[in-house]
Structures are given as structure tokens and as C-alpha cells.
Amino acid sequence: MIDLAFIAERYNYWIFIVLMMIGVYIVISRGNLVKKIVGLNIFQTSVFIYYISIGKVAGGTAPILPAAYESGHEGKGARASAAHGESAPAPGAASGESLHAAPQSAPEALPANDLASAVAQTPQGAGPSGEAGLHAAPGEAANPLLAPPDGAGDAASALGEAAHKAAEIVYSNPLPHVLILTAIVVGVATTAVGLALAVRIREAYGTIEEDELEAADDIAEFGAAFGEKAEGARA
Amino acid sequence: MNLMAQLPVLPVVIPFVAGALALLLPKGRAPWAWATFVSWLSFLASALLLREVAATGPVSYHLGDWPPPWGIEYRIDLANAIVLALVSGIAAAVAPFAYESVRAEIDERQSPYFYAAFLICVSGLLGVTATGDAFNIFVFLEISSLSTYALVAMGGRQDRRALTAAFTYLVMGTLGATFFVIGVGLLYHATGTLNLADLHLKLAGQHNRVVEAGFAFILVGIGLKLAMFPMHLWLPNAYAYAPSAVSAFLAATATKVAVYVLVRFFYSVFGLDFAFLGDALTYVLLPLGVAGMFVASLIAVFQHDVKRMLAYSSVGQIGYMLLGLSFGTREGLAAALIHLVNHGLMKGALFLAVACVVYRLGDHRCAAFSGLARRMPVTTWAFVLSGLSLIGVPGTVGFVSKWYLLEASFAAGHAWAAFMIVASSLIAVLYVGRVVELMLLREPPEQGPLSEPVKEAPLSMLIPMWALVAANLYFGLRTEFTAGFAEQAAAALMTVSGGR
Amino acid sequence: MGEFSPALIVLLGGLLAPLVRGGLLRNVFMLALPALAGAQLFAFGLGEYGNYELFGHTLTLTRIDGLSRMFATVFLIAIALNVVYAWHVRDRLQQSAALIYPGSALGAVLAGDLVTLFVFWELAAITSVFLIWASRNRRAFYAGMRYLVWQIASGVLLLAGVVFYYRATGSLEFGHFLDSGLSLTHPALLCIFLAFGIKSAFPLLHNWVQDSYPESTVTGTIVLSIFTTKMAVASLARGFAGVEALVYIGAAMTAFPIFFAVIENDLRRVLTYSLNNQVGFMVVGVGVGTPLALNGAASYAFCNILFEGLLFMAMGAVLYRTGTIKGSELGGLYKTMPWTTFFCLIGAASISAFPLFSGFVTKGLIISGAAKEHYFWVWLTLLFAAAGVFHHSGIKIPYFAFFAHDSGKRPKEAPLHMLIAMGVSAALCVGIGVAQLFTGPAGDPLYALMPFEVKIEDAHSPYIAYTAPHILVQLQILFFSGLAFAVLQKTGLYPPELKSTNLDSDWFYRVPGRALLSWTAGATRALWRLSWRLFTGRVERAMERIYAVHGPEGRLARTWPVGSMALWTAVVLGAALALAFIA
């Protein structure tokens, strides 16, 4: 049964997937080199959209460094967290030493993360878990990834209400955007190089159609286009 | 500032900065001298780093003093220290060699650009190796790739096919890099971190589609970059038509770095606790590796063009590394790492020998090699020795690789794989033997442009080439720097990944 | 000279002989060798000499006992006679081989252990072939090759037997094999028995004699006729005395060659059949195995060497003078070769065991030995064979060569040195034959040499040759045999002397055997070639197929279409995704 709402909620991922397919399809199917580069760009763009999508986190907050870290790292720590940001709220429930450490040891110290733990308890969070990572609703982007924290049950239920509220807060993680800016630079550079090459190829061959290029190369090498002269060449 | 403290970043930063500076240098000898100097410097730094890592264990460097996992970390353990040394070492050998070769093959006006691209490429490859940050890997991968496209395209003056090869490479490389970046994005999605070590910790116990998809994308993305068998099609042309020195450098380093990235992601990031990793090893790497070993080697046998032949051989040799990886054992991993280094050495030497021939005869088709022993004996013997190394004759690095691969096969209980390896080596005997026979036993061509009398290649080319040949022989007999380190590195990686 | 073996004296002398310059000097040197060896032999006396260590065993080079001394003595006499007979020969190859080969045979007879025996056994084989090849013609070449195969076969059989024997008993001693507790059917004894059998020309293993001996030179045939078979008899007597099978084998040997001898035209070949028949007597003696029979066998061998040699010498002289030895081309030679005729007749008389000749004294011992052990049919066969011997050797040889229809040939008398050799042989034949008349049975010098002590218990002892019954029986046999010959000859029923090739069992290896060998070898090679061609063909076809796909124009080597690469990438991605999701 198709859950239309489920699909509709994830429209941005569908755009990403469709664009990606279109891009790859163009690369595969078009013989014209410039068209290939166009396809490549579409493909890359789809990835940008994906990154931007995952930058939007429901229930997340700007990372605030825990005291323990702060004491050790002073200002640096704060800067660091700002740089890398807080994407999905604390999936690392199991890894105590990380910044995203689950709060089971000291829930009251990290309210933000408590929220995350609480979210993990919600039925929606548990539902799609394990079967639709890519299709996760934006609001629950992180949820399917969460294993229910073992020891945090009590604290979570105590804070259940707050968690529900917090889940509706949409937080924009800047890091993916930063990443994607870098990727865009790379993409533009690639496109430029590709187009420049296309120009040079046209100068050298007089065409930018793939079939013709291959035929030209084969004729230069074997005296015939591919497949026409498999017999003669062996002798 | 203590220079030694900055050591981990130096091999990357020096060529990067120097590459930019090279653009400003006048045409002619200066850019070359600069590039040579810089590549040596970077090699020195890598070597020191290797020594330090070997002595004291992994070194971590925090870029801009931001501690991981927030900041970008350069984390050098034995595995990447070896690769760093290999890449910078090959660069150090190719750079002095390049002067004559490049002068002959590339418009002199382009020389600053050439060396700039070369240095940036070196920097990119070293960066991929040194960094401990997933997205940083992508960035450096693209830096090196972009400069590589340009370098390959510079072969267009000799042969217009270089242009199309560069274009193909560009499309495929971009595709691969984009897949990789999607994979990284998925992992980030799942964990919220980009630091490799941190990723490993956060991924532990996560069995869901996001991670699985991320794994698949990374596998395919890197697979493209390292020319895994059915995705290798960009490689032969790119290596065949690039300027000779570029071919030598790329063949010895680019795919190796990609293999290293694969190793890093498999063992340092995912780890053998993930069932899909085991499956990927068994059902993707193993068959594709074996297929590559045979198909590419067989294609190499029939090539008329020695550079293309060597390029196909590279694809086959990558099959060995994948096979080694696919065992999922410490021995297999060690064998893959050893072959990674050793193959760099032998392919580098072989391509340099071809470059010498191209320098004198302007051709890299088989016909040019006919009777070469009479015309260019020093080059011929360099080719023969490194060819033997490629085959895996004892006393050469190729043998050490083969030995470890065989041992790994037996240790993993895949006795059949051992026979696959040796069977594929025998195909190597065919394609190497074909050229060797041409060189040693045939007469030089009697007419046509190739028949003109030629001298031996200049010393500036012979010395680097023979340095690599000597490395082939030295590391074939003394293996503590290659096999010894690789075994330790493999042991460390396996500890992290939870394998045995 | 320490413990230097007499055999080695002859052997090494033979090696050195070609180096001696000048024909006369060389002949003298050669003649000195058997004398020297004889001196050494008798200086030794009975006992074991020349022990040496090999492979952890003590081996004996020279063992002199009654048996070996008897054979060694006659071997040395024969060597000397041969040297005299071949005085005119200037062919180094023949001369050398005519010493080394007898030296080896001497060594085999004296050998104290199986390894030494094997060494000399093979050495005799390999050196004797030169005497066949010495006539340097096509027939000799092929006959020599066949001969060599037979001889080496005997050698390797012996080796195999020795190996088995060593494994079964842990000993390399050359004594009576049955004493070791093994039966004759044990592979060890079977192999050795066969090896001895080949060399002593058992029936069906015999034809190498007829095949090769007549191809040798005038002098070579004589040398050959003496040593190989007698060496084998000596070995049989040592190792297989009393083996009953030998009695029947020997009986068969005495009988069947007679038919071949009768129809054979080449007189030297007739003598080789006679040789078979004579060895048969000895084999019977060995098979009976009593001291009497063994004494008979040994002494018969002793005498046989002399008279058989004499006959061969006479035929050799005929051949030497006329250039042919075919019965159909000879006849009437007595006119110009009276001495040769005379000596030949003495030889014929001896071989036919006429009283007063050596055969008479010794053959009786064997026949009596058989009779005493109640081998009735064997005894009868021996009598028949004795008659047959008279028939072909006693009558046919001299008759066709010297008498019969006159061929018109008027050759010169044999050269002096040949006459001397023949004369000495003849004298010995007669001397041995009549010695008993002068010395009495007990004092017969031949009896002193015999391996077993001669005991003359009563007046019927077979050792007393000249008794009325013995003489009477013998003369009757001879008479009827002569009568039969005369009748057949007169009625024209006697097979004419035709130039024909008589089929013997050697046909089986000369024609189909050879064809089989060459067919087998050819088939093997063809099979190998076929499989090789199939293999290379397969490889070639496989290569073609591989080329079609992987070659520069092959599908897999196609690099251009970017689209297909991308497609492949997508496929791999799909596969990887599916795999990761399933896992």
C-alpha cells in the first residue's frame, strides 16, 4: 500500500533522486560531449539538493558545548562546534565520549540531547526505522537512525512532552551548506575544464559527437570504424 | 613554530602552495627546477613522517588547531604514511625525469602550467592520503583529479586522442567523485560527523538503509576512481595518451591512492562488524578483482601500444589488490597494501622506460620497441627488470607482492585464489614477454621514421628511471620498509575494524 | 702381483693391446696375457682374493674353487689358442675385443658375489658385440644391434634378479641360490634364471646365437662361440645345480637344434646350432646336479671349448681361404687343405664322442648322470641327440666342406698359425681322449681339475671311460647315425643344401617383434603428437576467441563510449546497493 503522505512529505528527496537519474541518464544516453557535461551538472546539482536537505534538522539546535568540553578546550571548542555544527540530534547514544553523547549519564546537563532521546521514543520514530533510511520524513530525519537508548528511558518519558514540542523546531545546520559550497566550486571547475576540453576536441576532430570521435580514432588506428573490420585486423 | 610539529601537513601544503607559485615562474627550466625541488622536499617530509610514525605510532594533526571531530584532522598512521611516501617518492623520481620528456612532448609555453598542475596533483593525492576527514577526501580527490584532467589533456599536442581521453576521464571521474560525495553525505546524514575515526565510532551498531546506501555509493565512487574492473574504461586511454611523465606518475600513484581510500573506508570507517562489508568483499570485490585480473591482462596481451598495454596491466594489477582486500583478513589486507606500494614502484619504472623510448623515437607502439636492446640498452634493461618485477620473478618487488597474496589466499582458505593469482601472473608473462622478446631478439625496424639511428636517453632520464628500478630490486630483497610496515599497518587496521 | 685378478690381467691387457705398436709385438703381448693370467690363477690356488668394499658390503673379485678353476683354465687356453689362430689379424678393434671380452667372461666365472658377476656379465655383453661388428657390414650391424639387445636384456634381468635376491635375503653372495630358501618361482631367482638362460641360449631364447655369431669375422666367431654360453653354464652350475627344470630344458636344447642344423646351409651357422645342442648336454648335467653330473657338465664344457673351437677354426680357415662358408658352394676342399680337413675330422670325431676322443670321455658322464637319477626319457633324448650331433657336426660339416660334390675350388692350405692353433686344439682333444688309457681312470689329469672329487667306486663307474659297454653303445649310435646319413644322402631324401633362410624363433623378434617395437614407438609418438596438436589447437582456438573479445578491436578493449562506462557504473551501483540492502 502506498502511503501518499509518506511520499509527499519527502518531496525534496524525490527531487534529488529524479534529478540524479536524469543527470546520469543524460550522461549515459547523449553522444554529444556538451550534453554530457550538462547531464553531469544536473547530476551534481541533485547532490547539492540532497546536502541542503539534510542540513535541515528537526529537533536540532545549534551545538552548545558541554561544560566538560568547555573546560578542556575553552573557546576553541565552541568555535569548533560552530564550524561543524550539529546535524542530527545525537544518534551516537552509545558513544559516551563524543559531543553527541547520549545523556543517560547526566541528562540534566544536556537538554538538547535529551530532546533527541525523547524523540526516539515516539512511535513515528520507531516505525520506519530500518526500512526507509532515504525516505525518512524531514521531521524525523534522524529518528530512524536511533536505537532506543537503553538507560535513558525514564528520563525520556519524563521529558516526553518537551520532546514533542522540540521535534517541531526546525533547525538549519550550516555545515552541509558549507560543504556544498565547496562542492559547487569543484563542480564549476569541472564544468569549465570539461567545456574547455570539448572546445579543444572540436578543434582537433571537428566534431563533438561521441560516435564520430570513436570512428575517427578507430579509422586512424585500424583503418576502419569499430566492428567493421574485426576479421581483417586479426590477419 | 616547530617545523617538526607541522610535519603531517607539510607534504600536502608544500606542493599545494608551490603549485600556485609555479604559475608565476617564467617559461623554461625554472618551473621544472622548482617542481623538482618541491617534490623532493615533500618526499623528505613524507619520509620523515614515515619514520616518525613507524617509531612512535599514529600522528594526529589538527588543521587550524581545531580538535577533531569538529576540525579537520590529518591523521597519519602507518597505512597512509606508506602511501604518502610512495606518492611523494614517485613524484620525486618523476619530477627530475620530466624535464627532457616534457620539453619534448609539451609546448614550452605551457611548462609553468604543467608543473603547477603536476604539483597540485601531487598535493591533491597526498591530501587524500593524509586527511582524516571524509569530505576533505572528496575535495582533495577533486583537486588531484582536476589537475590530472589538465595534465592528461596536455598530451593532446602529441596525440589528439589525449583530449578525448581527458574528457572521458573527466566525466567518469566526476561521476565517481559525485557518487563518493553522496555516500559521504549519507554517512553524515546518519552520524553527523565527517571525521573518519569519529565516523567509525558513530557507525558502530548502525544497521540501516542510510548507512548501507552510503556504503554502496562510496564503494562505487571509489571503485570508479581506482578503475575497478567494469568501471576501468577511462584508464587505458588516459594513461596511454597522457604525456609520458604524467603517465608514469599517475599509473604509480592515482589509483593507488584510491585503493588506499577504499581500504580506509572499509576498515577504518565501516569495519567488519557490518555484514554488508563482508558481503561486498565476497560478492563485489572478489569477483570483480578476479575478473579484472584476467580480462584486463588478456586485453593487455593483444595491445599494439605498449603504454596502453601497461595501462591495462594496471587494471589487472588493481584486481590483485582488490582480491587481497576481499579476503577480509589481516594477511589479505597486508598483501593488498604491499602490492599497492610495489605496483607503484614497478609501474612507475616501466612507464618511465617507455617515456625514454618516446623521447628518442617519438612512439610508444610495439614497433618502436623492436630491436631496442641494440639502440637503447640501458632503457631496455630497465624495462626488462621492471617487467620481471611485474611478472613476479623472485628478487623483485613483484615477487614479494605475489608471495604475500599467495600466503593470504592460503591463510584465508581460498587455495583456488592462489591459482587465480599465478594464472594471471602467467598472462603477465605473455604481455611482458612479448615486448621483451621484441626488444631483445628482433632487429630494429629497417625503414620508416623509426629506423633512424638513436642514442640512449639522456642521463637526467636514466637516473630517475634506474632509481625506481633499483627500488624494485632493493625492496624485492629487503622488505622491512614495504612488507614490514604494511603488515603492521594491516594489523592496526584490522584491530580497528574488528577483524582478526 | 698381490691379489690382482687374472681376469683383470686379460681385460686390462686387452685395453692396452691396441696401443702396442707393430703387429708381431702386439701378438706376442697378447699371447703373454693368458700365460700371465694362468700363472696368477695357479699361483693363487683355491680361495677368495681381491675383496673390496662397496655400498657397505664386502665383495669378492676372485673366487677360485673347483668349478671356477676348471672354467678359468680352459678359458685361458682358449684365449691363447685364439690369439695364435688370429695371428694374421691386424684389426685393433678385433684384437682388443678378443681379449677384453674373454677377460670379462673370465671375471664372471671367477666372480665371488652377484655384483661382481653382474659387472662382468654386462661387460662381456658390451665388449663381445664388437666382435660381431668387426666384420663391418650391414648384416653384422643389425645382427650386432639385436645381439646387444639380447645381451643387455640378460644383464638387466640379472640386475633385477640380484636386486630381488638382495631384498629377499639381504645377501649378495653368489652361491647356490636354492640354499637361500627361495623357490625357483620367486621373482629373484626367476630373473636370474632367465638371465642365465638367455646367455646359455635356452630354447626360444637361443636364436641370438644363430643370428649373430655367423656374422662375425673369421676369428671373431671362434671367440664368441666359446665364452658367453660357457660363462652362463658355469653360472648355472654354481647357482642352479640340481634344478630339475634344467634337465628338461637341457634335453630340449640338445634335441631341437638338430633339425635346424640339418637344413641349414651356412656351415658356421650349422655349428652354432651344434653349439646349442652341446650346451644342452651341459645344462642337463647341471640340472641333474649330482657330483657326477656336475663333473660331467664342467668337463664337457672344458672339452667342448676345445673341439667346438676346433670345428669353428676349421670352418674359419675354409672361409678365410675360399671366401664363402655356404655348404652349397663348397666341397672337395680336402685336396688342397688336407691338414685342415684332418683337424676338422678330429674335431668332428670329438664332438661325436668317438672313443679315443675327448667327447667320449666326458659326454658319458652326463648321460650316465641322467641315467643314474632315472631320467629315462631324458636319457633317451640325450642318446638321440648324441646321434644327431654325429649327424650334423660329425658328418655334415666335414662332408659338405671338404668332400661331397667337388665345387672346383682349389684354395691354399690354411696359414701356418691357423694350423698351429688347430693342431694344438686337436692334440688336446685327442690327448684328453686317450689320457685315461695311459694313466688309468684314477690318474686322468682332467679328473684332477674337476669341481667335485672323483670317486671311482666300482668297475661300472662312469668315470672309467673305456669299458666295453660304453664303447659298444657309443659305436652303435654312431654307426646307425652314419648309416642314416648315407641312406638319406643316396636316396636323395637328405635336404639339399639350399641358399635359404631358415625360419627360427628369431623370426618372431626380427620381423613382427621389430615391427611391433617400431609400431609401438611410432604409435606412442603419434599419440603424443596428436595430443600435443590437440592441445595447441585448443590453445590456439581459445586464443582466437580470447582475441576476438579482448583484442584491440574486441568488445572488451573498446574504450570510447562514455555512456557505456556510466552505464556500467550504474549497474555496479545497483548491484552494490542491492547487496548492501540484502546483507
Next chain:
Amino acid sequence: MISPELALPLSLAFPLVGFVAIWLLDKRPNWREAATLATAVVLLALAIVVFQAVGAGARPAYVLFEVVSGLPIAFEAEPLGAMFGLVASGLWLVNSLYSIGYMRGHGEKHQTRFYMCFAIAIAAAMGVAYAANLFTLFIFYEVLTLSTYPLVTHKGDAKARHGGRVYLGVLMATSIGLLLPAIAWTYAIAGSTDFAPGGLLSAHAEAARPVLGLLLALYAFGVGKAALMPVHPWLPNAMVAPTPVSAFLHAVAVVKAGVFSILKIVVYVFGVDFLHETGASAPFVWIAGGSILLASAIAMHKDNLKARLAYSTVSQLSYVTLGAMLAVSAGVMGGALQIAAHALGKMTLFMCAGAIMVAAHKEKVSELRGLGRTMPITFVCFFIGAVSIVGVPPLAGSWPKFFLMLGAADAGQIAMIGVLMLSSLLNVVYLLSIPAVAFLKPAKGADAPLEKEWYAGPLYDGRNALPRDPVKEAPPFCLIPIILTATGAIVLFFFSGALYDYLLPLTETGR
């Protein structure tokens, strides 16, 4: 006096010194040849030092360095290796002498390259002889293959190229394709590749047993130099080489390195007792036996002299393999003796073939008629060599056969005794007929009636000899080595007892 420990690495290093010297003396042939000979003499002296030390019970060892952990390049002389070293170096000296005569007599080109490759080849052969583990053995085995490749293709024409291709192809394919995995497998099982008295694998019997047959097959066919059928085709194809090379290949270095390796592997890697007890080697006894007969059958049909000798070599080598595979001490002893005996015999034959080529330019058996009269010494030596191969006393070839038969009896392989006997007879037919033809048949072009009846017949007594062609022997440099090895074949017959005692430790470790 050099200590035997030092002599081991020196006997590897010295040929390399010679190699350089030969190279430097490229333009001065006399000095170059002097360098070769001097190297050979020194090498022989070194081999004698080692031989004596081993005979006195010492086991000199020398570890060069460790290539991979657990895999050192190491040398240790034991009786078999010391004997092989002595045979190889001694015959190299002889062969060097001969090469001088042949190469000059035949006017060959690229002589410097020839001698250089020879020097490396002998170094490799010494390495094989003294190797202390499989790994070292393999290294030098490969070096030997590669260094003899230029020798095989010396002529450089299409035929030589084809021969060289088969030579290299088969040897590389078997060594890399089968031997290398076998060694690696052994290492995987035993954790070492050292030759151990009593057998390396027998100490790991449990792990080794399931794959024993397979491993043995890998070794038996992997050591392609042992030319066990069907991996023999390299050997006849290597016949395109100049004759000294053939002599060297087929008598000393290459083939002997092969069978030596087989023997050593059986004794020191598997362990005679272990093989005997498991019976894993029984099929190979049959393969070796088949190889003996098949190769003989093929040899009978070969008219080309060298090709016939080559197939004879295939057959004779299988004697050693047979001896090893019998897995009893007498078989091992027979194989070991056969190495020395066959080396002398076959070397003589090949050098004779070369002498015939130099002096008379004849290559085919059918062309040799009458040549015995003009080249008596050569053909007498040929005869001696052939008789030794047949295995007839008083020539060296007879003892190996004795021990092989003993071994076959011990192992219960009675059929193999038959094979050995039959093989001797076949050898008679195809080897001994050669000198017989040369001596007995008159040269072609003699008078027609004589052509039919050849020489005079039974009346020939030396006085009525036909006028003969003047003696025209090969140059003395060719002739002397031939005489030396032929004499050696005789001398070895008498010293086989001593050699037996010398080799006794080899079998004692097995039992």
C-alpha cells in the same frame, strides 16, 4: 684455506665477479675466455672445499638476509647439494673449455653475452645447490631460467625465438603457476620453507595430509626443469641453442637443478617416510615410469641428433623423479647417483654432438655414417657416454639403475623394475646405434657396391682395410672436455662406492 661457511656465498659471488670481468673484457676474446676459465677454476675449488667439509660431517650454513619475515635467503650445504655443486662447477669448467672450442670453431656471434649469461647461470645453479630453503631454491631456480633464456635464443632467428618462447613459457608457467603456489602453500602449512632432515611437512602431518597429493603434484610438475611428461616440451625446444648450451642445459645446470630440486623436496620437505607411509607419491611413480618409456619411444624416431639426445634426457631425468617418488631410501640414493652419472654421460654425448657439428657440420643421425672413421675419438667417447646412459658396467650409469631397482623392490613397485629394464633396452636401440652407424656404415658417396655391402664382411682382418678418410677431429678445446667427461663416466663407476658413503646421511635422515 677458505672456510666452508664462506665458500658458500663466495661460490655465488665469484661467478658474478667473473660476469663483470667478462663484460669488461668484451673486446679481448683471449682475456675474456681466460676470465671465464679462471672463474671456473676458483668455483670448482670452492665447491671442493664445501664438498670436503660436508663429507667430514659439517653442514656449513650461511644466511644472507631475510627477505620477508620467516623467509631468509639462506644457504646450507648437505651431501646432495654439495654433490650437485661439485658436479655443476666441475662440469662448468669442462663446459667452459668446450665452449671456447665450439664458439670459435663454429664462428658464433655475441660471444661476450654468451659467457656472461653462462656465468650468471652457474651462479644460479650453485644457489640452487646450496639453498637452505624452498624460497632460496625458488629464487635461484628462476634466475637460472632467465639467465639461460638468452643462451637458448642465442641465434636470434625465428626458430630460436620460437624455441625460446616455449622454453621460457613452459618453465615460467610451471614455476610460477605451480611451484610458487606450492611453496606458498607449504609455508602456510608449516610456517617455514626450510629444508628439514626428515621432512618439513612430516612435522606438520595433520595439516599436510589432506593436501599431500595435490602438493606433491604441484611440486612434481611445478619443477618444470625436471621435465616430467607432459611438462617436458621446453627441453627439445631448447635444442635451438648452441651445443655447449645444450650440454650445459641437459647435463648440468638446468635439468639437474630440476631433478635435484625434486629430490631435495621429497627428502627434505615431504620426508621419505612420510610419503612412504601416506603413499601419496605412488601415482607419480607411474607418471615417471610412463615418462621414461614414452620419451624413449619418441627418441627412437628422432633423426636429429640433438633432439634424440633431448628426449633421451627427458627419459633419463625421470629416473631421478622415479627414485624420489619411490619414497624409499634406496630410490633416493639411486636418484642422487643418477644425477651425477647422467650428468657425465649426457654431457659427453652433447659435447660429441657439438664436436660433430663443428668438425663435420652434421646434425642428423642418418648423416653420421662413416664419420666414426674420421672422428674416432669423438665417437669412442660418444660410445662410452651412451653405454653409461644405458647403464652397463664399467660405467657410472649402472649403479643408479641398481639402486633404483632396489628402491622399486622396496617400494613394492615391481613394474618399475620392468620399466627400468625396458628402458635400458630402448636406450641400446636409439643411443648405441649412433656410434655403430658412424663406425660401421661407410660415408655416403663411397663406391656403390660397397654402399650395399659396406665393408668387407667376415673376412675383414685389418690387413684388407679400405682406404679411409683422413682423421679430422674437432679442435682440441672441443676434444679435451669430451675425453675428460668420458673418462669421468668411467672413473665415477669405481668411485660410486665412495659417493654412496658420502650420500648416506641423505637417506639416514629419512629412515
